Amino acid sequence: MANVVVVGAQWGDEGKGKIVDWLSERADVIARFQGGHNAGHTLVIDSKVYKLHALPSGVVRGGKLSVIGNGVVLDPWNLLQEIETIRAQGVEISPETLMIAENTPLILPYHGELDRAREEAASKGTKIGTTGRGIGPCYEDKVGRRAIRVADLADHATLEARVDRALQHHDPLRKGLGQPPIDRDALIEQLKQVAPNILQYAGPVWKVMSEKRKAGKRILFEGAQGALLDIDFGTYPFVTSSNVIAGQAATGVGIGPGAIDYVLGIVKAYTTRVGEGPFPTELQDADGQRLGERGHEFGTTTGRQRRCGWFDAALVRQTCATSGVNGISLTKLDVLDGFETLKICVGYDLDGTRLDYLPTATDQQARCVPIYEDVPGWSESTEGARSWADLPANAIKYVRRVEELIDCPVALLSTSPEREDTILVTDPFAD
Numbered sequence: 001m002a003n004v005v006v007v008g009a010q011w012g013d014e015g016k017g018k019i020v021d022w023l024s025e026r027a028d029v030i031a032r033f034q035g036g037h038n039a040g041h042t043l044v045i046d047s048k049v050y051k052l053h054a055l056p057s058g059v060v061r062g063g064k065l066s067v068i069g070n071g072v073v074l075d076p077w078n079l080l081q082e083i084e085t086i087r088a089q090g091v092e093i094s095p096e097t098l099m100i101a102e103n104t105p106l107i108l109p110y111h112g113e114l115d116r117a118r119e120e121a122a123s124k125g126t127k128i129g130t131t132g133r134g135i136g137p138c139y140e141d142k143v144g145r146r147a148i149r150v151a152d153l154a155d156h157a158t159l160e161a162r163v164d165r166a167l168q169h170h171d172p173l174r175k176g177l178g179q180p181p182i183d184r185d186a187l188i189e190q191l192k193q194v195a196p197n198i199l200q201y202a203g204p205v206w207k208v209m210s211e212k213r214k215a216g217k218r219i220l221f222e223g224a225q226g227a228l229l230d231i232d233f234g235t236y237p238f239v240t241s242s243n244v245i246a247g248q249a250a251t252g253v254g255i256g257p258g259a260i261d262y263v264l265g266i267v268k269a270y271t272t273r274v275g276e277g278p279f280p281t282e283l284q285d286a287d288g289q290r291l292g293e294r295g296h297e298f299g300t301t302t303g304r305q306r307r308c309g310w311f312d313a314a315l316v317r318q319t320c321a322t323s324g325v326n327g328i329s330l331t332k333l334d335v336l337d338g339f340e341t342l343k344i345c346v347g348y349d350l351d352g353t354r355l356d357y358l359p360t361a362t363d364q365q366a367r368c369v370p371i372y373e374d375v376p377g378w379s380e381s382t383e384g385a386r387s388w389a390d391l392p393a394n395a396i397k398y399v400r401r402v403e404e405l406i407d408c409p410v411a412l413l414s415t416s417p418e419r420e421d422t423i424l425v426t427d428p429f430a431d
């Protein structure tokens with residue numbers, strides 16, 4: 001397969017970083033197509049830890065083109081800081097290895113301020129639990145046709161006109177939230193200063209992607225967050241503000257849908273969620289605490305403790321369908337070591353009716369009671385397993401049951417953060 005899309009199939013934090021890094025070694029181009037620096041991808045290479053937020057994971061590998069597509073929202077100052085941090089770890093980043101789409105909307109300081117002010121003002125039940133990075137307000141501006149985009153940085157008159165247009169919208173909003181108006185001149189000055197540093201990486205990503213595709217180059221589309229945070233198919237309104245599912249890979253860089261040959265869904269062997277919103281299999285007991293401790297479930301971006309629960313096969317079956325997942329990478333199986341019995345959610349009871357999917361209406365979601373199947377656990381360690389023979393029989397049974405219930409095969413099994421600790425069943429890039 002020439003081109004592979006990697007998407008999170010739960011609420012994010014499924015362990016995409018390791019798999020993307022593993023695949024990026026064999027890709028020529030690695031492209032981010034949605035989200036922004038709300039993401040946090042951790043790569044462990046030769047025991048060295050790299051934490052990436054807006055940069056595609058391919059940057060740490062030499063000789064690749066890393067792309068930030070138009071579907072992303074970009075904080076220019078944060079990106080430059082991230083580039084410096086990664087450079088300090090010995091990684092080379094240059095306009096030859098990094099390209100930013102000219103039509104990418106910029107996250108500006110007022111987006112973060114608005115995001116955080118709204119969250120602070122929100123009452124219980126309406127708080128989203130965002131990362132506070134300004135993601136939602138920036139996407140709102142994009143759709144509202146008042147965003148400032150990378151290309152606008154190149155011309156001062158355009159930039160000033162765009163800022164004026166944005167302020168017409170934002171100043172009244174800020175007034176309502178008790179915030180001072182934006183200092184127009186200071187903002188324009190800040191943007192003029194940052195412009196050359198960003199513009200050196202800017203280009204027509206859609207054109208380069210088309211050329212790479214025609215030249216038979218392998219493209220890896222690197223998704224961020226997870227399908228249950230998708231603006232359309234996630235647990236709305238407790239979602240992020242972008243389309244996260246695989247179809248977005250095409251619009252998020254400007255390539256036809258036919259360019260996608262294989263969709264790999266990343267699935268954690270249990271479930272976690274950061275932020276507010278429904279979570280039918282959440283555990284607020286010792287088992288949940290144990291999953292969190294063993295799985296080191298703290299956010300890479302915000303450091304927040306993640307909510308933990310049993311594996312929800314009904315939800316993953318749903319996300320495999322909406323992203324057209326061809327195979328999954330099952331991660332963190334080792335976190336389940338030592339449980340006597342494991343539970344898998346196979347559907348929901350809604351007012352006495354059995355459902356095999358989570359309904360869309362918020363009130364119905366709240367009334368859904370998970371229907372569990374008990375699966376025997378295992379006492380042996382699966383950490384670092386590199387072949388099926390290294391796995392206890394019950395761990396294999398668990399994996400096989402997951403495949404049956406989600407109606408999708410396992411392509412990769414990850415048993416530790418180290419890249420070698422992976423069992424390969426199907427190579428997503430194989431022809």
Ligand code: IMP
Pocket residue numbers: 011012013038039040128129130131132133134135136224225226229238239240241274275276
């Ligand atoms: P936002 O993307 O900052 O607007 O946050 C919206 C929701 O998505 C919140 O529940 C966040 O916790 C969640 N979220 C955003 N990015 C990530 C991520 O990379 N991993 C997990 N959850 C995320």
